[in-house]
Amino acid sequence: MSKIVKILLAINLVILAALTFIYPHLMVGPGKLIPGHQALEGDCFACHAIFTGANSDKCASCHKPVDIGRLTTTGAVVLKPTTTSAFHQELMSQDCVACHSDHAGVKRFARQRQFDHALLKKATLDQCQTCHKVPPDALHKQVTGNCLQCHSQTKWTPATFDHAKYFVLDKDHNATCVTCHVRNDYSRYTCYSCHEHTPDNIRREHIKEGISKYDNCVECHSSGNKHDIEGGRDSDNNTKRRSDKNDDD
Numbered sequence: 001m002s003k004i005v006k007i008l009l010a011i012n013l014v015i016l017a018a019l020t021f022i023y024p025h026l027m028v029g030p031g032k033l034i035p036g037h038q039a040l041e042g043d044c045f046a047c048h049a050i051f052t053g054a055n056s057d058k059c060a061s062c063h064k065p066v067d068i069g070r071l072t073t074t075g076a077v078v079l080k081p082t083t084t085s086a087f088h089q090e091l092m093s094q095d096c097v098a099c100h101s102d103h104a105g106v107k108r109f110a111r112q113r114q115f116d117h118a119l120l121k122k123a124t125l126d127q128c129q130t131c132h133k134v135p136p137d138a139l140h141k142q143v144t145g146n147c148l149q150c151h152s153q154t155k156w157t158p159a160t161f162d163h164a165k166y167f168v169l170d171k172d173h174n175a176t177c178v179t180c181h182v183r184n185d186y187s188r189y190t191c192y193s194c195h196e197h198t199p200d201n202i203r204r205e206h207i208k209e210g211i212s213k214y215d216n217c218v219e220c221h222s223s224g225n226k227h228d229i230e231g232g233r234d235s236d237n238n239t240k241r242r243s244d245k246n247d248d249d
Contacts (some may be wrong), residue, residue, distance in 0.1 A: 031103045047102070059096040065089060087131050090124040117153035125153070142177045149186045161186075167218045191217045 049055045069086030128147040150161040180189045206214035
């Protein structure tokens with residue numbers, strides 16, 4: 001490569017570098033800004049730092065973390081917040097660009113950002129209802145407490161719980177959730193809320209039948225029908241007893 005070519009190449013690089021700083025919105029602009037930031041169109045360094053890109057510290061110069069979701073950048077009260085409560089104050093770190101991108105860009109190649117619950121403080125993770133509205137369907141109207149008992153924080157649907165896998169809610173068991181799950185604790189259940197059984201009677205009857213494991217009712221009575229006994233640790237004995245009963249009949 002001749003000396004003249006090298007000089008011309010160097011001149012071109014200098015010109016390109018200069019144009020990038022003079023007209024950044026034309027040289028490297030990734031698209032129009034969101035409507036709320038239109039006043040900053042062309043002023044790249046209002047949000048970006050040289051060589052490091054968008055800077056969360058610059059975001060915080062206008063959007064005070066303590067006011068996000070409560071007050072606008074001009075100090076006016078947010079009349080229609082996007083959530084039922086402000087949650088930015090509960091983030092472990094104020095890394096704005098981890099979730100937000102203010103340029104429209106080329107949508108086909110745009111990086112898809114979404115909120116990551118891992119950014120929240122540990123004490124906030126199980127307080128779902130402070131940000132999310134309770135679904136209005138008949139099931140969720142009965143439920144209070146920790147949504148994580150059925151849902152994950154990566155996807156709302158599908159829920160990880162299928163009631164029929166544990167107990168079939170047939171026409172005889174059309175009860176409210178708290179009837180079986182006292183205080184909305186879905187890690188436990190009781191059948192004594194409706195049935196006339198008592199622990200002593202259950203113990204006496206099951207021992208009489210040779211059943212030693214009787215604490216977990218649905219382990220054997222998956223449909224609530226006392227004659228529909230299946231599964232459980234004593235399933236072999238149960239099968240034999242049903243067979244003997246049929247022979248007697």
